[in-house]
Amino acid sequence: MPMPDSTPAQAHVDQAIDWLVKLRFDRPSPRLEQQFQQWLASHPHNPLAWQRVSRLGDELAGLPNDLSRRTLQTCQQQRSSRRDHLKLLALLAGAGSLGWAAREPLGLPQLLADSRTATGERRQLQGSDGSHIQLNTASAIDLHYSAGQRRLQLLRGEVSLDSNPNDNRPFRIDTRVGPMTTLGGQLLLRENEHGLLLAVRRGDVTLFPASASPRRVLSGETLQVWASGSFQAVTLRSDPWGWTDGVLSVQQMPLGEFIAELARYRPGLLRCAPEVAGLTVSGTYQLNDTGQILQLLTRSLPVRVDYRTRYWVSIAAA
Known part of the structure; x- marks a missing residue:
């Protein structure tokens, strides 16, 4: 819902x-x-x-x-x-x-997107073809269906697509780094400062299908696709699919990176002091209450949470 x-x-x-x-x-x-x-x-x-x-x-x-x-x-x-x-x-x-x-x-x-979310909001959708789509925080997509093709355009942010394998029309996904196609794949796309993160959970995805050398991305692969069109396999400190279940799940992630990730789900300004940014965080945290996540950090790490206002928060050494 x-x-x-x-x-x-x-x-x-x-x-x-x-x-x-x-x-x-x-x-x-x-x-x-x-x-x-x-x-x-x-x-x-x-x-x-x-x-x-x-x-x-x-x-x-x-x-x-x-x-x-x-x-x-x-x-x-x-x-x-x-x-x-x-x-x-x-x-x-x-x-x-x-x-x-x-x-x-x-x-x-x-x-003017067909579907969009605000900061901290996540939304589940179902396409007319039976595909399941989830939007993460601050994201926007357009959907278009025709007799011969299904199409999703990622305008901003992050989306997961569980395409209906019983629909024989190819599913085209347009992004700022280029297009990709799948038939019955389950995939995740996230814009980042370098370009786009692509993770495939089921089936396969063809990256740049119209190019001279398209790349087939298989189930279990996670790629960073650069703005130039080049790509490489990556290993992450977090579960890229966690947000689809409402959680932020990380392993040995530096606190500075963790706070930057958490800030995506929280309105206002959230900062981490340099002297504690190197501390590491592991665990699974419920995204529905970012304030509780901050309090949990104070119990597991030598840090404190300073609220200048409700929307201006800093993490510093305890």
């Missing part, structure tokens, strides 16, 4: 844009910071909206100050449709050669 929808409404996105303008261009003050924290805590969707919109601050930092100011203030002042807001912001990023629309959760392709 799908998890409850936690996608921020238009009003929360508008408010987040207002705060982005204020925090970027107004004079800093304790009162402004207090008002911002009060807004964050006033509704459960506000931190989700802020997490998405605030990433624009990083993108806008590389643009001329007057250009970013005018564009953000236009978004703040014009109460047009959500799509118009996003078009304006995407055009700004494109003008700065930042490619924002291709990466951001608020980019138009992701916003």
Whole structure:
């Protein structure tokens, strides 16, 4: 069953844009910071909206100050449709050669996707062909079916596909690193900073089927596919399929990597101090309660959890 929808409404996105303008261009003050924290805590969707919109601050930092100011203030002042807001912001990023629309959760392709999830949300779907699909946190896909083909496009994030082996139509999967096909395979795809992680649990997958030398990926294989199209087999410190069962399962993973992984499921900022980043973590943790996971770390490792706010958390030496 799908998890409850936690996608921020238009009003929360508008408010987040207002705060982005204020925090970027107004004079800093304790009162402004207090008002911002009060807004964050006033509704459960506000931190989700802020997490998405605030990433624009990083993108806008590389643009001329007057250009970013005018564009953000236009978004703040014009109460047009959500799509118009996003078009304006995407055009700004494109003008700065930042490619924002291709990466951001608020980019138009992701916003208009057939299915998508917010940070911390996981969703189960069933295709019209009987295939089972799961979306991980902050992910988006499109699905298309025709008489001769089934097609899934990964727009962002991570997806698992358990394709129906009784359907004879090939299943094509389009990703940013290239296409792949399967007939009755069970596979997992995750975008990462290097390109794409591909894991096959059942059947096989043909990577780059139209190329001169397609690669057949067999059951049990896990590949890192680079943005250039090259690939290599990898061994992971975590079970890539764990999230499909609602868990984060790791073995001897450095704490810094573990916290970075956990941060994918938690709205706000989650950091790990360098002096404890090398400590190792092993175990299986329930993703439904990231706060409990943080507390469990304090019982097994010499660390403490510092909450500056509910959405600004640091892990430091005890």
